[in-house]
Every structure is written in structure tokens, then in C-alpha cells.
Amino acid sequence: MAYKYPHLIPQNTAPKGAKRIGVYRDGKRVCSVPLGRLGQPTETKRYSFGLVSDTHVCPNNPGGDVVSARLDHAFGWFEEQGAVLIANCGDMTNIGFENPKGTYNPAEFAEYQRICNLHPNIPVYGACGNHDSYNAHITEYEDELITYTGRGIRFTVEHGGDVFIFFGQPKSSVLYVDGSTLPIPELEWLQNQLNANPDKRCFVFIHPYLTDDSGNPLGVHPTPIEPAPYVHNVIVNALKDHGRAVLFHGHAHFMPSMQAYDKTCNYTDRNGFPSVHVPSLGWASYIDENNEMQKDPAEGFGILVDVYDDCIVLNGMDFVRDVPAPLGVYKINT
Numbered sequence: 001m002a003y004k005y006p007h008l009i010p011q012n013t014a015p016k017g018a019k020r021i022g023v024y025r026d027g028k029r030v031c032s033v034p035l036g037r038l039g040q041p042t043e044t045k046r047y048s049f050g051l052v053s054d055t056h057v058c059p060n061n062p063g064g065d066v067v068s069a070r071l072d073h074a075f076g077w078f079e080e081q082g083a084v085l086i087a088n089c090g091d092m093t094n095i096g097f098e099n100p101k102g103t104y105n106p107a108e109f110a111e112y113q114r115i116c117n118l119h120p121n122i123p124v125y126g127a128c129g130n131h132d133s134y135n136a137h138i139t140e141y142e143d144e145l146i147t148y149t150g151r152g153i154r155f156t157v158e159h160g161g162d163v164f165i166f167f168g169q170p171k172s173s174v175l176y177v178d179g180s181t182l183p184i185p186e187l188e189w190l191q192n193q194l195n196a197n198p199d200k201r202c203f204v205f206i207h208p209y210l211t212d213d214s215g216n217p218l219g220v221h222p223t224p225i226e227p228a229p230y231v232h233n234v235i236v237n238a239l240k241d242h243g244r245a246v247l248f249h250g251h252a253h254f255m256p257s258m259q260a261y262d263k264t265c266n267y268t269d270r271n272g273f274p275s276v277h278v279p280s281l282g283w284a285s286y287i288d289e290n291n292e293m294q295k296d297p298a299e300g301f302g303i304l305v306d307v308y309d310d311c312i313v314l315n316g317m318d319f320v321r322d323v324p325a326p327l328g329v330y331k332i333n334t
């Protein structure tokens with residue numbers, strides 16, 4: 001009897017090291033079939049980097065120690081795999097630099113720094129998210145951000161001829177200035193970085209997902225911070241016009257297996273550029289039987305990105321069970 005597995009996207013590949021695809025019925029292995037087009041690239045990779053999002057470091061919250069331990073574990077694994085750097089798509093912390101009552105409290109960023117310092121051989125770079133500005137705009141604390149993470153709100157680094165553009169959001173509620181139809185300095189900064197590197201591959205890291213992009217399966221994420229239409233269009237056009245830009249973003253927290261509900265959960269190119277949703281390492285989300293989002297502090301994921309000359313492979317990892325993330329391994333041409 002023929003059976004077609006319906007939840008793959010054309011970009012999905014087998015995890016590293018897989019030789020064949022096992023076929024199971026009622027939990028019992030009945031045969032195996034060749035990998036075929038699901039095989040990983042056979043050429044030599046140029047380098048790898050670690051990719052995480054929504055780490056929500058929160059040492060003073062219940063369960064904060066579990067989050068910290070998972071972060072340390074994931075960073076150590078990336079180091080063992082030879083990753084050259086780790087990129088964080090934001091919500092590095094849960095409430096940023098201020099308590100709800102408005103007093104300065106660097107405890108979360110200090111804990112983030114402590115974990116990063118446990119891995120001195122692998123630099124960690126982050127693009128701020130809405131939670132890093134939870135009680136105060138991160139713009140009020142950029143000096144402290146630099147002290148605790150080594151970088152500010154917007155910056156670039158280069159590796160292997162590729163440009164890594166970190167485009168942090170300055171406020172909690174919206175990506176950039178609300179609804180403006182005028183040029184915005186932050187957006188011009190992004191355009192300038194892309195324009196300055198027309199022939200290089202550009203990896204762009206922001207926190208929220210864009211409208212009708214990857215990362216919000218079935219549209220069930222309850223707190224979108226999608227940019228205003230003008231801002232959305234500027235970002236989309238800048239990425240599309242560049243031609244070799246790849247967007248990495250977080251915010252929705254969904255675990256990769258939610259691709260079974262919506263094929264844009266992890267990846268889409270429907271806005272004219274590759275767009276990767278990075279699942280949460282701190283607490284991942286899933287869709288329940290009522291088609292509503294639920295979060296699970298016991299689940300956390302990340303991605304080892306293998307970079308080749310003309311493609312990248314996203315090796316999604318379940319950092320609770322230390323296995324490849326179901327539906328979370330895929331290759332995109334760059």
C-alpha cells in the first residue's frame with residue numbers, strides 16, 4: 001500500500017549521519033529506503049555557527065536555573081561541533097535591565113554574560129527582542145548592553161566572507177517607529193549594511209517575524225509584534241533586492257515539529273528571500289488540540305547552521321533529548 005508522508009517541505013533533509021530512512025508501522029520497523037534527495041550536501045562545508053533565540057534567561061524566576069543549564073549545555077554542544085560563533089535572535093533575557101517598579105536590575109544580563117563566559121572560545125552575538133526591553137526600552141541601557149554582551153543594539157560582524165547583520169529592536173512593543181511613512185534611521189542603517197555588501201552573503205538577525213512570513217503556524221501566536229506596513233515593506237524590499245540575504249528571526253517560540261500544522265512554521269521564501277524561524281531555547285511552544293499556542297518550559301531547541309559555498313543546512317536540535325529536532329533539519333540555497 002502506498003503511503004505519502006505529508007509534512008515535509010521541499011527543503012527538508014535527513015539529519016547528519018543518517019544513511020537510510022527507516023519505515024515503521026505501529027512502532028515496528030518494517031524496512032528502510034534510500035535517502036534520495038533528502039541527503040545532506042556531500043561537499044566540504046566552509047564553517048558552522050550556532051543559532052538560538054528566545055533564551056529568556058531569568059535566574060530569579062522559578063525554573064530559571066533550568067533555562068541557564070540548558071543554555072550552557074547548548075553553547076557547549078555548539079563549541080564541540082566546531083561552531084565559530086553563536087547568534088541569538090533576541091529575548092536574550094526575560095525582562096531586560098529594569099524591574100517592573102522601574103529600578104535598575106542587571107541580574108538577567110549578568111547571568112547571560114556568566115553563561116557566555118563559560119565558553120570563552122566561541123563569541124555570542126545577540127539582536128535584542130521585545131523582552132530585552134520589557135520594562136524599559138533597551139535604548140536607555142545601551143551602555144549596559146555593551147557591558148554585558150559586548151555589543152550594542154545594531155552591529156555587524158564578518159566571517160568567511162559572509163556578513164552577519166544584527167538588527168536589534170529598540171523597543172518592546174513594535175519593531176520600529178510606529179506606522180511612520182518617513183525614512184527611519186534604523187531602517188536606513190539596515191539598507192546601508194546590505195547596500196555596502198552587494199556581492200556577499202548577508203545573514204540578517206532580527207527578533208520578530210514579519211507579516212505573512214515564517215514563524216507563526218496557523219497564525220495562532222497571540223502577541224505579534226509585526227512591523228507597521230511601511231516598515232515591513234522597507235525590510236522585505238531591502239532583503240529581496242539584495243539577492244543573497246537570509247533572514248533569521250524568533251519571537252514565536254514554536255518547536256520545529258509544528259511544521260506538521262503549517263509548512264511555513266520553520267521556513268518560507270514567499271516574500272522573495274529565505275526566512276528562517278528560530279525556535280526558542282528557553283521554552284518552546286506547541287499548538288494544542290484547540291489550535292491554540294501553549295508554552296512548555298521543559299522544551300528547548302536550537303540550530304547548528306552548516307555553511308557551504310552556495311547553501312546552508314539548518315540542523316535543528318532538541319537540546320532536552322540531544323537529538324535532531326523532528327522536521328527541523330533543512331537545506332536552503334543561498
Ligand SMILES: [Fe+2]
Pocket residue numbers: 054056090091131251252253
Ligand atoms: Fe520570546
